[in-house]
Amino acid sequence: MPLPAEFALIARHFRPLAEDVPGALALADDAALLDPPAGRTLVLAADAMVAGVHFLPDDPPDTIGRKLLRVNLSDLAAMGADPLGYLMTTALPPGITPEWLDAFARGLKEDQRGYGCGLLGGDTVSTPGPLTLSLTVVGTVAPGRALTRTGARAGDAVWVSGTIGDGALGLLALTDRLPGLAGRHRAALADRYRLPRPRLPLGRRLSGIATACLDVSDGLVQDLGHLCRAAGLSAELEAEAVPLSEAAGAAVAANAALFARCLTGGDDYELVFTAPPAQSGALAAIAADTGIPLARIGRMTPAGPTEVRVLRAGVELPLAETGWSHIR
Amino acid sequence: MPLPAEFALIARHFRPLAEDVPGALALADDAALLDPPAGRTLVLAADAMVAGVHFLPDDPPDTIGRKLLRVNLSDLAAMGADPLGYLMTTALPPGITPEWLDAFARGLKEDQRGYGCGLLGGDTVSTPGPLTLSLTVVGTVAPGRALTRTGARAGDAVWVSGTIGDGALGLLALTDRLPGLAGRHRAALADRYRLPRPRLPLGRRLSGIATACLDVSDGLVQDLGHLCRAAGLSAELEAEAVPLSEAAGAAVAANAALFARCLTGGDDYELVFTAPPAQSGALAAIAADTGIPLARIGRMTPAGPTEVRVLRAGVELPLAETGWSHIR
Numbered sequence: 001m002p003l004p005a006e007f008a009l010i011a012r013h014f015r016p017l018a019e020d021v022p023g024a025l026a027l028a029d030d031a032a033l034l035d036p037p038a039g040r041t042l043v044l045a046a047d048a049m050v051a052g053v054h055f056l057p058d059d060p061p062d063t064i065g066r067k068l069l070r071v072n073l074s075d076l077a078a079m080g081a082d083p084l085g086y087l088m089t090t091a092l093p094p095g096i097t098p099e100w101l102d103a104f105a106r107g108l109k110e111d112q113r114g115y116g117c118g119l120l121g122g123d124t125v126s127t128p129g130p131l132t133l134s135l136t137v138v139g140t141v142a143p144g145r146a147l148t149r150t151g152a153r154a155g156d157a158v159w160v161s162g163t164i165g166d167g168a169l170g171l172l173a174l175t176d177r178l179p180g181l182a183g184r185h186r187a188a189l190a191d192r193y194r195l196p197r198p199r200l201p202l203g204r205r206l207s208g209i210a211t212a213c214l215d216v217s218d219g220l221v222q223d224l225g226h227l228c229r230a231a232g233l234s235a236e237l238e239a240e241a242v243p244l245s246e247a248a249g250a251a252v253a254a255n256a257a258l259f260a261r262c263l264t265g266g267d268d269y270e271l272v273f274t275a276p277p278a279q280s281g282a283l284a285a286i287a288a289d290t291g292i293p294l295a296r297i298g299r300m301t302p303a304g305p306t307e308v309r310v311l312r313a314g315v316e317l318p319l320a321e322t323g324w325s326h327i328r
Numbered sequence: 329m330p331l332p333a334e335f336a337l338i339a340r341h342f343r344p345l346a347e348d349v350p351g352a353l354a355l356a357d358d359a360a361l362l363d364p365p366a367g368r369t370l371v372l373a374a375d376a377m378v379a380g381v382h383f384l385p386d387d388p389p390d391t392i393g394r395k396l397l398r399v400n401l402s403d404l405a406a407m408g409a410d411p412l413g414y415l416m417t418t419a420l421p422p423g424i425t426p427e428w429l430d431a432f433a434r435g436l437k438e439d440q441r442g443y444g445c446g447l448l449g450g451d452t453v454s455t456p457g458p459l460t461l462s463l464t465v466v467g468t469v470a471p472g473r474a475l476t477r478t479g480a481r482a483g484d485a486v487w488v489s490g491t492i493g494d495g496a497l498g499l500l501a502l503t504d505r506l507p508g509l510a511g512r513h514r515a516a517l518a519d520r521y522r523l524p525r526p527r528l529p530l531g532r533r534l535s536g537i538a539t540a541c542l543d544v545s546d547g548l549v550q551d552l553g554h555l556c557r558a559a560g561l562s563a564e565l566e567a568e569a570v571p572l573s574e575a576a577g578a579a580v581a582a583n584a585a586l587f588a589r590c591l592t593g594g595d596d597y598e599l600v601f602t603a604p605p606a607q608s609g610a611l612a613a614i615a616a617d618t619g620i621p622l623a624r625i626g627r628m629t630p631a632g633p634t635e636v637r638v639l640r641a642g643v644e645l646p647l648a649e650t651g652w653s654h655i656r
Binding site: 025028029030031032033034035036041042043044045046047048049050052053054074075076078079081087088089090091120121122123125126127128129130132134136137138139141143146148149150214215226230 | 353356357358359360361362363364369370371372373374375376377378380381382402403404406407409415416417418419448449450451453454455456457458460462464465466467469471474476477478542543554558
């Protein structure tokens, strides 16, 4: 079945995502109208994803829409913000069917419910190239309470949420580069690659506790490097303290070289943040309250020759590449 | 010279666009922070553009960035809103050089000054496909004062700003499909295709005068059809009243069939709006104040079998296609 024309397509697939979003005007106008909650600062982020670069063209379509939304929500989490809504543009290649779009939108609808945000507007165009998606998320935070990348101090502890490396290993699993790994581990890693968990409940608890924060999208070492540069500091990580999932642990046990991939691969969408050592108790309480595990993985140091050093039993681990750049 | 890696690229080409935009945090954080002006409603729109679909791959790069921003500003104009800032994502193919990006960003910088808005954030990724751009514009309007597509009444006059058809004919001129047209006319039409004129000064004057408004992006007849559907009405246009530029007039004089293209082609980015006949005097004053020509081109009628009829000396003009759909 060929695609319906632009307007029918929007009505069928995307208008349901704007239901109950008053300012979206049913996606039938030139722009959305939004009365921002009084006394809140707006938080705005945008991310793009290209088939074959940021997701696999044969990923289930419902996970593609959800991943797009979630990587943006992860940016809000890193600022300690709450989601409000989003705008999305889609550039669709000829092979996209209405059934594909149904599933894509179904995934988004599910996540809208889960995260409390709706579609405000956007644009749908055709492309002769790969499926290309862009999403701008709108959130809010109390004035002066946003977490930023600036502010880490020497002596601060470095913390990370959840587990590290699952997304990068998930991509390897999905492209048959993890032979011998048990099926349940492959499935767990693939799921993490396809469906990031934006750490919104954690982010909104970190204001006043974390001195700097960001989300790990391009690899732990590279992203922690951003915190270092913003503060004019270096960081030391303890390899043994970096939290691995059971599945990632099994992959690394089978091939020790994959540990470096965990540290430098992308697609974690965990929060990495710094906090004074005295906040350890408060952070343990937050982990207990939110159910999001937190691990203390290192500390900030005065600037040294290497931005981020990873030590195993006190010996520096060589890392071939420090992270994933979206431009190669 | 190969492209620098993602972060160097952002620093060189895009960070200068975020200078003096406080909440942009120098594009160095996960999201932008924006304190919305008190007592204003936010207006948000997003548009995507693909090389070879929405612009020509060999268009001057400075015009490509400006067109992207301007088509979004045109959406704000259609709502009567004022621009505040924008977020942009770029998916860059391998052939894009730093020099190309310099020119692209230079065009944006110029328009930022002209329209009073700055870059708040975004994302830069690579693509194996065509250059694909997405922009979300943020504006504001006084509460309850936004123009929308809903609200036209039978008997209202239909008005349009500027001239119609230049963008569509400009695309024909640039692709050598207007043989024999004088060089200065070709240049004028090409310029209109590449650089829309968002009618912001007009939009912000129309609140309380226009009953419905939108910008003409997909062709006058199709876009006026949206106003008709939103109101449950039809519209009648007088062909002789549709304003053509000198260049478009010359093209139509040489090939009368091009008149239909003017009415149904896209890329005008003029405002089409409805207003009670009694507002004619007020509209003449607005045209004089803003320097933006306004033409009364028809009227809204009770719903008939055809949504938009175009009459020439009282005889209905057949139109082969009613507009440009971005999905074919």
